[in-house]
Amino acid sequence: MSFELRKLEDVCDILDHMRIPITSRDRKEGPYPYYGANGIQDYIDDFIFDDELVLLAEDGGNFGSKEKPIAYRISGKTWVNNHAHVLKPKNIIDIDYLCYSLMYYDVSGLVNGATRQKLTQSEMRKINIRYRSLEKQRQMVFKIKLISNIISSREHQLSNLNLLVKSRFIEMFGLLLTQEKAVTLENLISQNIITYHLDGNHGGLYPKADEFVRTGVPYLGANAIIDGRIDFKKAKFLTERKASILRKGIAQNGDVLFAHNATVGPVAILKTDYKKVIVSTSLTVYRCNNRRILPVFIKYFMESEFFVNQYKKDMKQTTRNQVPITHQKKFMFIVPPIELQNQFADFVAQVDKSKFVVTAKFQ
Numbered sequence: 001m002s003f004e005l006r007k008l009e010d011v012c013d014i015l016d017h018m019r020i021p022i023t024s025r026d027r028k029e030g031p032y033p034y035y036g037a038n039g040i041q042d043y044i045d046d047f048i049f050d051d052e053l054v055l056l057a058e059d060g061g062n063f064g065s066k067e068k069p070i071a072y073r074i075s076g077k078t079w080v081n082n083h084a085h086v087l088k089p090k091n092i093i094d095i096d097y098l099c100y101s102l103m104y105y106d107v108s109g110l111v112n113g114a115t116r117q118k119l120t121q122s123e124m125r126k127i128n129i130r131y132r133s134l135e136k137q138r139q140m141v142f143k144i145k146l147i148s149n150i151i152s153s154r155e156h157q158l159s160n161l162n163l164l165v166k167s168r169f170i171e172m173f174g175l176l177l178t179q180e181k182a183v184t185l186e187n188l189i190s191q192n193i194i195t196y197h198l199d200g201n202h203g204g205l206y207p208k209a210d211e212f213v214r215t216g217v218p219y220l221g222a223n224a225i226i227d228g229r230i231d232f233k234k235a236k237f238l239t240e241r242k243a244s245i246l247r248k249g250i251a252q253n254g255d256v257l258f259a260h261n262a263t264v265g266p267v268a269i270l271k272t273d274y275k276k277v278i279v280s281t282s283l284t285v286y287r288c289n290n291r292r293i294l295p296v297f298i299k300y301f302m303e304s305e306f307f308v309n310q311y312k313k314d315m316k317q318t319t320r321n322q323v324p325i326t327h328q329k330k331f332m333f334i335v336p337p338i339e340l341q342n343q344f345a346d347f348v349a350q351v352d353k354s355k356f357v358v359t360a361k362f363q
Contacts, residue, residue: 002136008127011093012054015086016121020048022081035074037061037083047077054099055084059118063111071102085124093129097137100144101129157358161351162228168347169300173336177306182332188293193335196287199260199325200249200279207246212236217243218274220251222259222282225266228299230257238278249279256286256298261322264311267302269295284325296348297341301333 008014022044027034030045037057053074060083062068073095080086089095110123132140188194207219218235226234238246251257251270259266261282270277279285288295301307310331311323 003130003132005128006131007125008087008129009125011129011131012087012089012098014121014125015049015053015088016082018048019080019082019084019086021083022079032077032079033074034079034081035084036081038068039072041081044079046079048079049074049086050077051075051088052095053078054087054089054095054102055080056087056102056124057119058083058085058121058124059113059116061117061119063107063117063119066104069103070105070107071099073099085119085121092134093131094134094137094141096141096145097132098129100141102127154358158355161355161358165300165348165351166303169304169344172340172344173301173334176334176336177304182334184329185331185333186329188333188335189329191292193289193292194286195289196255196285197325197329198248199284200246200281202246202248202281205245206281207236207238207242211238211242213239216240217276217278218272219243219278219280220257220283221280222261222263222266225257225259225268225283228266228268228303230268230270230272232272243276243278246278249281249283249285251277251279251285252287254288254290254295256288256295256302258284258286258302258328260284260311260324260328264315264321264323265308267299269299284328292338293335294338294341294345296345297336298333300344300348307331307333 022034024042027042028045030043032044032047033040034042034044035055037060054071055074056071057063061070063070074080087098089098105127107119107123107127110126111117111119112123185194185197189197212219214237216237216239218232219238220230220235224230224232224234253270253272255270257268257270257279259282263282286295286298288298311328314323314327314331315321
């Protein structure tokens, strides 16, 4: 074994006794960051720490998350409230190594509380750190930072490519949005421009928790739309028999899926090898008459400020975090000449090739 397990309290000093919470009413604005469980909460006029430290969430942290850390580094003059444990590494452990060791630590057996989980100091002291020599620690930190920089660079490049497509969309279609050329979705349906517009309202035959299986027919919810694409790792699965009963909310390749319930806004075009895909009530399926309107145009139109403002206004009026189908039918769309849409689709295809190169380069 290349490491030994050591208790957290053996590799760092616990400075929780120095924390002081300040209510928002009593804080005075200033230059010093005021930290809580998940980062900076405010900036105030005084500080209680001036050191290199690691903060570990005590309560209200991102416990159990694989994407959001429960620990982070702080440096210099700061103030920390009582929602984060304060750890000062001893000279036997690198501060970055300590932080990386704790960021996604599995505390499932240590936290308690039903609605607001808490990692008490007594339970925190039970945390085991994989201790290595300082040289090994620093080697691992170097590799982690190198990988993090590569990921950050890839995300930056992909973000710029996404902005490029959105800028091109405005350049090509922005004028149409200001010339009162828009028509309602209901109108597009009546003209057979949008040929299918339905969510996964399965008439009371919704799948129950014990009906999902490990493989089969994918059943998608709004959480499956990530960064403008469908992530089938987020799908649940139904047997062919159960899927055959659900006759509504059936999607097919090329359909545009719009998250309209709970998580409103994400849009993606369905691209899959599955013969059948079923959606839940949190998604609306838009199927296009490709001779009149293209899925790629619909996707970027529904991500445009023009469309987003419509559903945000609707959500404020209904006081619910959803956009029902009946409301969507009243939303305004534009239908540019198909030649112009094809030009835009060609541009998006070229950008997608660039995205593939960027992604492949960093794998």
